[in-house]
Amino acid sequence: MPDAGALERYAAPRALAEALELLRDGDATIVAGGTDLMPQSHSGKARFGSLLLNIRRIAELGGIALEGDTVRIGALTSISALLASPLVRERLSILAQAADQFASEQVRNAATIGGNVCNASPAGDTLVPLIVLDAAVELAAKAGGGIETRTLPLQDFLTGPGRTQRRPHELMTAVRVPLPPAGFVARFYKHGTRPALDISTISLGIGGVRRGDRLERVRVAFGAVAPTPIRARAAEALIEGRALDAAAIEAAAEAAHDEVRPISDVRASDWYRQELVRNMTRRVLAHVAFG
Amino acid sequence: MTVIERATLIGKRVPKMDAPEKASGKTRYIHDIDVSGQLWGKILRSARVHARIRRIDTSRAKALPGVHVVLTAADVPDQRPIGVNKDHPALKGDKVRCVRDEIAAVAADTEAIAQAALALIEVEYEDLPVIADPEAALAPGAPVINEKHADNVAMRFDYAHGDVAQGEAESDVVVEDSFKLHYVTHCCMGVSGVIAEFDASGNLLLHSNTQVPFLHKREFAEILGIDPGRIRIVQPPIGGGFGSKLDIYPFEIIAVYLARAARRPVKLVYTREEEFLASPTRQPVILRLRSGCRKDGSLTFRSVETLHDNGAYTSWGATTPFVMMQTFSSLYRVPHCKYHTTVAYTNNPYAGSFRGYGNLQATFAVESHMDKLAEAVGMDPLAFRLRNAQDPGEVTGQGMTFKSCGFKDCLRSAAERSGFLARHAEYRAAQGAGGRVKRGIGIASMLHVGGGACGTILKLDDFAHVTLMTGASEIGQGSETVLAQLVCEELGLPLSAVTVVNNDTDITPWDVGVHASRTTFIAGNSAIGAARKAKAKILAAAAKKTGVPEGELDLVGGFVVRAASGEAIVELAKLLRGLHFSDKAELVMTTHYYEPPSVHQDKGFKGDVSAAYAWATQVVEVEVDLDTGIVKMTKVTGAHDVGRVINRLGIEGQIEGGVVMGQGYALTENLVIEDGRVKNPSFRDYKLVTAPEIPEMDLAFIETMDGEGPQGAKGVGEAPAICIAAATANAICNATGVRIYELPFTPEKVYRALKGVAPKVAWRTRAAA
Amino acid sequence: MSRSVEIEFRLNGVVRRAAVRADMSALAMLRDVLGLTGTKYGCGEGECGACTILVDGASLNACLLFAVDCDGREVTTIEGLANDPAAQRLQRAFAEHGAVQCGFCTPGMVLQAGRILARAGQPDRATIQRGLEGNLCRCTGYKKIIDAVEAAAKERAA
Numbered sequence A: 001m002p003d004a005g006a007l008e009r010y011a012a013p014r015a016l017a018e019a020l021e022l023l024r025d026g027d028a029t030i031v032a033g034g035t036d037l038m039p040q041s042h043s044g045k046a047r048f049g050s051l052l053l054n055i056r057r058i059a060e061l062g063g064i065a066l067e068g069d070t071v072r073i074g075a076l077t078s079i080s081a082l083l084a085s086p087l088v089r090e091r092l093s094i095l096a097q098a099a100d101q102f103a104s105e106q107v108r109n110a111a112t113i114g115g116n117v118c119n120a121s122p123a124g125d126t127l128v129p130l131i132v133l134d135a136a137v138e139l140a141a142k143a144g145g146g147i148e149t150r151t152l153p154l155q156d157f158l159t160g161p162g163r164t165q166r167r168p169h170e171l172m173t174a175v176r177v178p179l180p181p182a183g184f185v186a187r188f189y190k191h192g193t194r195p196a197l198d199i200s201t202i203s204l205g206i207g208g209v210r211r212g213d214r215l216e217r218v219r220v221a222f223g224a225v226a227p228t229p230i231r232a233r234a235a236e237a238l239i240e241g242r243a244l245d246a247a248a249i250e251a252a253a254e255a256a257h258d259e260v261r262p263i264s265d266v267r268a269s270d271w272y273r274q275e276l277v278r279n280m281t282r283r284v285l286a287h288v289a290f291g
Numbered sequence B: 001m002t003v004i005e006r007a008t009l010i011g012k013r014v015p016k017m018d019a020p021e022k023a024s025g026k027t028r029y030i031h032d033i034d035v036s037g038q039l040w041g042k043i044l045r046s047a048r049v050h051a052r053i054r055r056i057d058t059s060r061a062k063a064l065p066g067v068h069v070v071l072t073a074a075d076v077p078d079q080r081p082i083g084v085n086k087d088h089p090a091l092k093g094d095k096v097r098c099v100r101d102e103i104a105a106v107a108a109d110t111e112a113i114a115q116a117a118l119a120l121i122e123v124e125y126e127d128l129p130v131i132a133d134p135e136a137a138l139a140p141g142a143p144v145i146n147e148k149h150a151d152n153v154a155m156r157f158d159y160a161h162g163d164v165a166q167g168e169a170e171s172d173v174v175v176e177d178s179f180k181l182h183y184v185t186h187c188c189m190g191v192s193g194v195i196a197e198f199d200a201s202g203n204l205l206l207h208s209n210t211q212v213p214f215l216h217k218r219e220f221a222e223i224l225g226i227d228p229g230r231i232r233i234v235q236p237p238i239g240g241g242f243g244s245k246l247d248i249y250p251f252e253i254i255a256v257y258l259a260r261a262a263r264r265p266v267k268l269v270y271t272r273e274e275e276f277l278a279s280p281t282r283q284p285v286i287l288r289l290r291s292g293c294r295k296d297g298s299l300t301f302r303s304v305e306t307l308h309d310n311g312a313y314t315s316w317g318a319t320t321p322f323v324m325m326q327t328f329s330s331l332y333r334v335p336h337c338k339y340h341t342t343v344a345y346t347n348n349p350y351a352g353s354f355r356g357y358g359n360l361q362a363t364f365a366v367e368s369h370m371d372k373l374a375e376a377v378g379m380d381p382l383a384f385r386l387r388n389a390q391d392p393g394e395v396t397g398q399g400m401t402f403k404s405c406g407f408k409d410c411l412r413s414a415a416e417r418s419g420f421l422a423r424h425a426e427y428r429a430a431q432g433a434g435g436r437v438k439r440g441i442g443i444a445s446m447l448h449v450g451g452g453a454c455g456t457i458l459k460l461d462d463f464a465h466v467t468l469m470t471g472a473s474e475i476g477q478g479s480e481t482v483l484a485q486l487v488c489e490e491l492g493l494p495l496s497a498v499t500v501v502n503n504d505t506d507i508t509p510w511d512v513g514v515h516a517s518r519t520t521f522i523a524g525n526s527a528i529g530a531a532r533k534a535k536a537k538i539l540a541a542a543a544k545k546t547g548v549p550e551g552e553l554d555l556v557g558g559f560v561v562r563a564a565s566g567e568a569i570v571e572l573a574k575l576l577r578g579l580h581f582s583d584k585a586e587l588v589m590t591t592h593y594y595e596p597p598s599v600h601q602d603k604g605f606k607g608d609v610s611a612a613y614a615w616a617t618q619v620v621e622v623e624v625d626l627d628t629g630i631v632k633m634t635k636v637t638g639a640h641d642v643g644r645v646i647n648r649l650g651i652e653g654q655i656e657g658g659v660v661m662g663q664g665y666a667l668t669e670n671l672v673i674e675d676g677r678v679k680n681p682s683f684r685d686y687k688l689v690t691a692p693e694i695p696e697m698d699l700a701f702i703e704t705m706d707g708e709g710p711q712g713a714k715g716v717g718e719a720p721a722i723c724i725a726a727a728t729a730n731a732i733c734n735a736t737g738v739r740i741y742e743l744p745f746t747p748e749k750v751y752r753a754l755k756g757v758a759p760k761v762a763w764r765t766r767a768a769a
Numbered sequence C: 001m002s003r004s005v006e007i008e009f010r011l012n013g014v015v016r017r018a019a020v021r022a023d024m025s026a027l028a029m030l031r032d033v034l035g036l037t038g039t040k041y042g043c044g045e046g047e048c049g050a051c052t053i054l055v056d057g058a059s060l061n062a063c064l065l066f067a068v069d070c071d072g073r074e075v076t077t078i079e080g081l082a083n084d085p086a087a088q089r090l091q092r093a094f095a096e097h098g099a100v101q102c103g104f105c106t107p108g109m110v111l112q113a114g115r116i117l118a119r120a121g122q123p124d125r126a127t128i129q130r131g132l133e134g135n136l137c138r139c140t141g142y143k144k145i146i147d148a149v150e151a152a153a154k155e156r157a158a
């Protein structure tokens, strides 16, 4: 049995406003799918506040909708729901690819995109595709009488392993993903020996708009090679708008290798992670560029 | 005339008798059993790897409401050490030698309270230098881990046959390499657990998943200083064994101590993390092998040195060198062999017995060298192996007599069905070609022994229902079903007529336990013996009743019939009822004790240790990704000399399970231990193979009909895991031209080897000869 | 220590009430509070699938689910499949195809396999394998489990 710490109360509000009200009162632990929180509470990595706030009953936090040229994905959207959504599969395919390589069906059914983002693991598998897609995080809080929301680019939202810019009284309500332009192609790769049930040793996402033998609006992002998922700007610069041949791809892969600073842990050494970054950038970039 | 058709169950696909119960979630494992009045036990383990305990203060834990008992070594002055070397006290008093060491235990009303109490126990340590590898343990002046073994040697011996110097002189080619084998652990899906309770007279009832209940009964009696007759062990269905339940472990004794002190039943169940930290492992080994052959491909000698990491205490892991010896001396024809082994104490987790028992390690080295030697003399791997494989009737240098031996058939069958030769040549030729994913194929064989003895009691009731009481526990492997099949075959009854009782020492006959692939062979012979006696008794009675001579009668389909025509004479149930209710009431109840005709080894370890020897050849196909080092196992073709197939469904399942366990050993499983600490005690980072990763499997059975086996069968339980790692090493080499000497073939290790930056397996000092 | 929370939900078709601690897992509630031991503990962290249950028809790891989150929902455990013909077909197929050895993984496997079949009419082997990726088995090597699921799908189609 984990130590329940200061946990005193449980609430499962149905309305966003009510949840925000409870959050404003302070010292709450938010639970969505629980797939991070439960193991973390067992290992002592997470300690409960005085209130366990279950946000799963809040309908406003669900749903995937196209609002103008932005796809709004509710924070409670499960990984399974991402996989099942035609909108995600067709227009945000790199996110569907990551969802397909995520844990197991049982975990995908419970795990939410909001939990994945707020847990802010450097290896969080939806984060790399969301960065490639220029996603933003929508946060809500109770201010005065009303609800106040703000939106931050995902890259800025993530500040370190398990750390974000979310303020204690804020709830993440959605991720907002601008619809990629026509011709946008993107691929996700996750390193592991299993199809999905693996913590990424490294992950990477590369996207861009294909124009002949060139890629424009290029995004290269990596997971598990830094305290947060990162964009590889040097590699992007070497790719953006240039004619891509084997030498150009090699140069970009080498640049990516040089700009990541991974750590060594029980899963892999820093050296190996850097090698993977180079080799798989080469492979995935060729795939994105030439199909 | 009613003719009863003879139907045999032997060789059929017979579903396991307990499958419906298990598939509906009704089976009650140890975790699912609660006894009234029970308390929960929890163990406090050392926070240090090697340290003196300066002080333990349990007063705050004792004061916690709901806590009944808190024990430390000081509270059980009558402790006796356990284990193969009797070097292991259940509760450690003055010193901890390993991070899993038990230093205190709590019995409380609930698991949560027991857990909370552990946190209140204060321990003061004084750190001692940590010995984290066996070479350091043997260095002169190394700190002593176990006071009774000042040289840190748990075991050391030499074996030889022939004269390796002569063998080496006759060799045209000699190769020498060091190999390194890693830690893996059983990962039974059901974690360890036990319930201990004493009755009012002080008799102990233990609900335990031990695979050796009768040996444990004796041990517990010694530990408690009571008569063994006062101990009863009941074995609930087990959530996986694989050798892990062959030894007695501190948690079981601690549960007994807690129950004794609390005068209440105590249930103690591990968490998964505890299971990783505190269960035994497969024994890690550093191994140096030198082997030679002539130009014609005949092996000349093998010279082996091994250094084993025993961990801090001695369990069965320390005896794996004996099983390894059999492979070194007798897998292929080896005219001259020398083998030196040292088992050293360290502050690491200790090694126990694990399916295959040393043979995975030995076979990995031997079969790697078979490929290297073949290559050196320009023979293909198959021809080279066939050149050296034994034939039936051969006696090895160690004195094993291969009465039945399907070795060459295994080699030929596996090679043929996998298209080994053509593929091997094709992949080899493609090594230098383009492409980032390379394919490879590798072959390896194994030899394994079985042993032990077993008793059976058989009883028929007046509805011709059979109760088979056997000492052989069911550990998920399906022995229950196989034994029932064998008895049905003798008595001409359907499987539904048999109940197997195998889980209560107050009922079942003495037995040495489930290990060494012995259940089918030994317990099978014992069951057949009892059934034959019952049959003789029945036929004698039938003869008396019907006037037909015994010799002309048989039992078929629930009837006594005329053997020649199958004509039904009397229903068996009716005959039995007649017997029971006659004036001189007679019950059909028989016993049989079977001990195989193996010869005990002499001082030089020579002798025919097993009544039958099992053989297998496996061909493994892989894809190696040069960019990541990921090795994908795509296909395994196996040919197994199993003597005879009794239950095809069961034996396939055993082999498939073993193949995948071997796959895990070769590719993914790795218990990472640094400075005595387990770094990955969870399934998140200790990677078992999952359903999408399994290879295609093509299995063939070579039925050599072993004369001594029940219906001709031999043991098979351990065989399938044994050669997978070896064949995988050979396949990776075939794919890439790179040979790897260290397991497991995890992506990073393979990638480093491919890049030529893998550290060479180094053995700094030669183990003292 | 946290106070207990009263919840009410439908368990295997019957409305149940339970008082559970807020930090308790659904697995602990099922096994220790409600005495349903068919759902197994294998790891407690979502890696083995031995604790698979259905909640509102979707398979979940009971060890990752807060018991309080069962409130108002429909929970099915292996015990709840006793009268379900599709599950019985699967259970029979498991026995007949040798998919059960020690049996510890089996309840979770049966529940998860049921979801695979409910979703895809005639799943191919690769789909079945991916569907079972969250269920560990140490005994069988999975092949016979996959065989059993495939056979149950065929039987249903026939």
Ligand SMILES: Cc1cc2nc3c(=O)[nH]c(=O)nc-3n(C[C@H](O)[C@H](O)[C@H](O)COP(=O)(O)OP(=O)(O)OC[C@H]3O[C@@H](n4cnc5c(N)ncnc54)[C@H](O)[C@@H]3O)c2cc1C
Binding pocket: A029, A030, A031, A032, A033, A034, A035, A036, A037, A038, A039, A055, A075, A076, A101, A102, A103, A104, A107, A110, A111, A112, A113, A114, A115, A116, A117, A118, A119, A123, A124, A125, A126, A166, A170, A171, A172, A173, A196, A197, A198, A199, A200, C045, C046, C047, C064
């Ligand atoms: C077996 C297993 C396998 C896994 N495999 C993967 C994998 O392959 N890839 C991967 O990326 N992850 C994996 N995970 C991790 C986990 O499943 C994901 O991170 C998941 O998305 C978390 O979502 P959740 O809803 O379960 O989060 P929860 O556990 O409910 O919450 C996670 C954290 O986020 C906070 N939080 C949740 N929602 C909000 C919100 N709306 N606003 C503010 N804070 C919030 C919580 O307070 C908590 O701190 C795995 C986990 C397990 C147990």
Ligand code: FES
Binding pocket: C040, C041, C042, C043, C044, C045, C046, C047, C048, C049, C050, C051, C052, C061, C062, C063, C064
């Ligand atoms: S116990 Fe829940 S997944 Fe292992």
Ligand code: FES
Binding pocket: B189, B239, B240, B476, C099, C100, C101, C102, C103, C104, C105, C106, C136, C137, C138, C139, C140
């Ligand atoms: S049958 Fe034993 S774990 Fe699957």
